[in-house]
Amino acid sequence: MTRDLDLLLPSPHPVELIDPTGQTVAEATRELPDDAALLRAFAGLTTARRINDQASALARQGRLAVYPSSHGQEACQVAAAQVLTDDDWLFPTYRDTAAVVMRGVDVAEAFLPLQGAWHSGYDPHEHKTAPQATPLATQLLHAVGVAHAARLRGEPTVALALCGDGATSEGDFHEALNFAAVFRAPVVFLVQNNQYAISVPLARQSVAPSLAHKGIGYGVPGERVDGNDVAALLAVLGTAMARARAGEGPQLVEAHTYRMQPHTNADDSRRYRKDDEVAGWAERDPLARLETWLRQHDLLDDARLAAVTADADQLAARMRTELAGDATPEPAELFAHVYATPTPQLVEQAAVVADELSREDAHR
Amino acid sequence: MTSTATTGHEKLTMAQALNRALRESMAADDSVVVFGEDVGALGGVFRITDGLTAEFGDTRCFDTPLAESGIVGMAVGMAMNGMRPVVEMQFDAFAYPAFEQITSHVAKMRNRTRGKVSLPMVIRIPYAGGIGGVEHHCDSSEAYYAHTPGLHVVTPANAADAHRLLRAAIASPDPVVFMEPKKLYWTKEEVDLGAELPGIGRAMIRREGTDATLIAYGPSVPVALEAAEVAAQEGRSLQVVDLRSIVPFDDETVCAAVRSTGRAVVVAEAPGFASVASEIVARVTERCFHSLAAPVRRAVGFDIPFPAPKLEHVQLPGVDRVLDAVDDLQWDLS
Numbered sequence: 001m002t003r004d005l006d007l008l009l010p011s012p013h014p015v016e017l018i019d020p021t022g023q024t025v026a027e028a029t030r031e032l033p034d035d036a037a038l039l040r041a042f043a044g045l046t047t048a049r050r051i052n053d054q055a056s057a058l059a060r061q062g063r064l065a066v067y068p069s070s071h072g073q074e075a076c077q078v079a080a081a082q083v084l085t086d087d088d089w090l091f092p093t094y095r096d097t098a099a100v101v102m103r104g105v106d107v108a109e110a111f112l113p114l115q116g117a118w119h120s121g122y123d124p125h126e127h128k129t130a131p132q133a134t135p136l137a138t139q140l141l142h143a144v145g146v147a148h149a150a151r152l153r154g155e156p157t158v159a160l161a162l163c164g165d166g167a168t169s170e171g172d173f174h175e176a177l178n179f180a181a182v183f184r185a186p187v188v189f190l191v192q193n194n195q196y197a198i199s200v201p202l203a204r205q206s207v208a209p210s211l212a213h214k215g216i217g218y219g220v221p222g223e224r225v226d227g228n229d230v231a232a233l234l235a236v237l238g239t240a241m242a243r244a245r246a247g248e249g250p251q252l253v254e255a256h257t258y259r260m261q262p263h264t265n266a267d268d269s270r271r272y273r274k275d276d277e278v279a280g281w282a283e284r285d286p287l288a289r290l291e292t293w294l295r296q297h298d299l300l301d302d303a304r305l306a307a308v309t310a311d312a313d314q315l316a317a318r319m320r321t322e323l324a325g326d327a328t329p330e331p332a333e334l335f336a337h338v339y340a341t342p343t344p345q346l347v348e349q350a351a352v353v354a355d356e357l358s359r360e361d362a363h364r
Numbered sequence: 365m366t367s368t369a370t371t372g373h374e375k376l377t378m379a380q381a382l383n384r385a386l387r388e389s390m391a392a393d394d395s396v397v398v399f400g401e402d403v404g405a406l407g408g409v410f411r412i413t414d415g416l417t418a419e420f421g422d423t424r425c426f427d428t429p430l431a432e433s434g435i436v437g438m439a440v441g442m443a444m445n446g447m448r449p450v451v452e453m454q455f456d457a458f459a460y461p462a463f464e465q466i467t468s469h470v471a472k473m474r475n476r477t478r479g480k481v482s483l484p485m486v487i488r489i490p491y492a493g494g495i496g497g498v499e500h501h502c503d504s505s506e507a508y509y510a511h512t513p514g515l516h517v518v519t520p521a522n523a524a525d526a527h528r529l530l531r532a533a534i535a536s537p538d539p540v541v542f543m544e545p546k547k548l549y550w551t552k553e554e555v556d557l558g559a560e561l562p563g564i565g566r567a568m569i570r571r572e573g574t575d576a577t578l579i580a581y582g583p584s585v586p587v588a589l590e591a592a593e594v595a596a597q598e599g600r601s602l603q604v605v606d607l608r609s610i611v612p613f614d615d616e617t618v619c620a621a622v623r624s625t626g627r628a629v630v631v632a633e634a635p636g637f638a639s640v641a642s643e644i645v646a647r648v649t650e651r652c653f654h655s656l657a658a659p660v661r662r663a664v665g666f667d668i669p670f671p672a673p674k675l676e677h678v679q680l681p682g683v684d685r686v687l688d689a690v691d692d693l694q695w696d697l698s
């Protein structure tokens with residue numbers, strides 16, 4: 001089957017429904033999500049921002065081994081979680097902890113790996129959320145597999161797979177698009193183009209007209225969206241999910257956003273970008289514009305804002321208590337899950353560790 | 365910016381020594397080019413390439429799109445066409461997308477072309493644990509490369525060797541996988557920048573001893589030295605051999621050392637099963653059997669994925685695990 005190029009081409013400009021000043025975009029190409037969806041998104045944005053800022057603070061205090069903040073990218077985080085049903089699967093990266101929490105994973109579990117646990121923290125099956133992936137773009141193929149299996153099994157599942165702009169240069173990104181297209185898998189790829197891969201700017205990643213255009217060669221339609229406009233994200237992702245669920249195949253969505261903070265707390269972003277570039281993006285903040293819009297439409301007042309903020313505060317307080325502990329994980333468990341049944345060698349090695357540790361304790 | 369003078373003694377960290385080696389090689393030979401992820405403006409996540417773009421321009425040291433297979437594959441082509449690429453893999457586990465290029469092409473090109481095409485290139489890989497890193501940032505991946513015929517595999521344990529070995533690796537006509545123990549990046553040491561290059565393939569006795577020989581490489585050398593120090597206080601004299609080069613393997617130095625003591629323990633971070641440590645035990649046993657008073661033992665990592673970072677101390681062989689292995693060398697029988 002050959003596909004009409006026009007159907008694959010992303011719109012010339014990123015879809016935007018609420019502009020950075022909080023005004024409805026005239027002649028928008030999509031319908032605004034309903035009030036309830038936008039209010040829910042606003043609560044989500046507020047919470048996601050608090051998660052980011054609290055986690056960054058905990059990383060500075062040494063409570064987290066590392067934190068890759070999604071401050072500035074909260075609209076993507078929130079929309080990614082909000083467009084999913086209980087049947088759907090989320091495939092997040094290391095930067096998507098806020099989305100994982102919005103998906104329903106408890107902070108105490110979601111942050112375990114960042115705290116220094118050796119495992120993924122939560123149960124992926126329980127939350128239909130894959131372990132956060134660090135090896136770039138690898139998770140995209142897993143998303144295709146989950147989606148394809150769901151189709152074979154007659155399940156209504158759609159997989160939403162996240163990655164960054166840098167990850168689109170990896171071979172696995174391209175293989176995932178191609179496999180998804182060939183198998184017509186119900187999967188949506190959301191690229192959070194935050195303009196940098198650590199220090200490397202987008203211009204060194206790709207000279208394609210846009211990252212959304214990368215789908216064309218594989219027969220995957222692309223779409224571009226203002227990644228700081230949660231309304232646009234909900235609309236575009238919602239459509240893509242519905243298309244996929246209806247059996248119309250995969251879609252690639254590129255969200256234009258910005259990583260407001262260093263790559264992680266260990267990074268020194270002054271080495272590769274200027275403060276005024278960051279300041280420019282602060283004016284496109286995803287929270288501020290939705291707040292303005294909601295107030296103008298009498299959907300938000302101070303009392304409601306206070307309630308939303310209180311909920312976020314409560315979550316932040318839980319993060320402080322849950323993630324403050326120095327609980328050391330049980331070493332014996334290191335040998336329990338390498339295989340379904342530990343090999344004879346692992347059984348021996350677990351005994352060696354127990355012996356080493358008991359003698360260490362005796363020394364104390 | 366420091367000068368690129370190649371003479372004189374200086375106190376340098378291993379990171380600085382590696383940076384110096386890159387600079388000297390780039391200054392000496394226009395065909396040396398450095399590329400990878402974040403090696404330009406940022407200077408690499410460990411700052412090993414700090415200042416190279418500023419000093420030599422962005423055709424000599426540059427960032428690539430984010431694709432390890434692409435980086436190594438392009439380096440193969442550049443090496444085929446007169447250049448000496450030195451590429452950086454950001455972390456051990458992030459070299460895996462390049463595995464096909466490394467094992468199928470980097471390692472085999474000379475042999476496939478009966479020596480007509482050589483690949484003078486270096487693949488630098490920060491590796492192993494001990495820095496509190498999270499998952500995928502602490503792998504000891506040396507066995508994969510050492511197992512692949514056609515690759516030299518080198519790993520320094522101090523700043524001076526890092527400097528000399530990297531210069532030698534860049535000068536080598538064959539591809540070198542240059543494994544940098546990241547926990548030693550910040551260890552300072554006096555480096556003789558004018559010292560003659562030892563070439564690749566020679567181990568070195570780091571500490572003399574008469575009772576048993578500890579054989580270590582890269583991140584495990586300081587552990588072996590510390591264990592020898594503790595053992596000395598307990599009245600046991602341990603010799604320490606630093607391999608420096610895994611491939612080629614210095615059978616001569618290692619076996620002479622083991623024969624002199626009659627007992628040996630291999631120390632390495634990697635999971636012990638089918639590892640470089642296994643190979644060392646096999647070689648020593650085959651060659652020194654009649655000089656051995658006890659089976660050669662290993663103090664190595666367990667056969668589990670690296671448990672970063674809260675439990676990394678459980679996985680990493682420390683002084684106690686080394687001395688436990690030494691204790692097992694059948695002392696009561698001699």
Ligand SMILES: Cc1ncc(C[n+]2csc(CCOP(=O)(O)OP(=O)(O)O)c2C)c(N)n1
Nearest residue numbers: 095134135136164165166167196197198458
């Ligand atoms: C295969 C692989 N190579 C390198 C890395 C190291 N690394 C971690 S994040 C990162 C940059 C990724 O940039 P991007 O995809 O744009 O995502 P962002 O971090 O901006 O969210 C790099 C190079 C990795 N995790 N995996």
Ligand SMILES: [Mg+2]
Nearest residue numbers: 164165196197
């Ligand atoms: Mg990015």
